């Protein structure tokens with residue numbers, strides 16, 4: 001069976017002298033692992049098209065429980081990521097997240113567009129990494145069915161207060177008054193009005209407005225911490241590429 005789709009290469013492993021095993025985030029089939037024969041022949045268009053972080057047109061052949069990439073043509077190579085360690089690690093972290101959070105054998109066009117937009121913005125330096133990263137983390141979580149409940153304090157129902165806390169283990173909010181009243185010892189992250197608005201924006205904004213906001217550096221830091229901790233607790237794993245990124249930013 002032949003399948004025509006587009007996809008971003010999110011993992012690449014060389015096999016022997018000539019071949020590759022890649023993982024792609026595709027529009028039609030979500031995350032798929034594919035074998036690519038002759039991918040390391042530099043004269044073949046498959047060579048560039050199946051490299052990590054290349055967005056490509058792919059022709060897949062399905063055989064029992066594996067896929068083979070027959071043809072591949074590069075559509076976009078994010079050249080601006082190369083030569084900048086911060087951008088490169090961020091891009092690789094998005095790939096690692098996609099591999100964990102995106103569906104397998106199911107349509108994943110929304111997730112693919114999200115990551116392509118994010119890669120474009122950081123590769124062209126149109127938005128800072130500290131703004132793009134929490135948007136991707138939180139939106140991938142929402143798409144995977146883990147949308148946090150950020151409407152109000154889970155105890156008293158207040159929509160907004162000067163200080164509320166985000167509870168990353170459960171993805172809920174609690175206001176400072178309720179927190180003190182209950183002497184809540186759970187891991188929590190303090191948010192002021194601005195960082196709470198930003199957190200809500202990342203989860204609830206329309207797709208095309210997602211990356212269009214700006215907040216002061218301190219609030220971005222709180223937002224990044226919320227997103228990282230939420231991903232870490234809910235997916236129950238640490239991300240190697242995020243650890244690399246943290247050593248340089």
Ligand SMILES: [Zn+2]
Pocket residue numbers: 153154155156157158174175176177178179
């Ligand atoms: Zn409350």
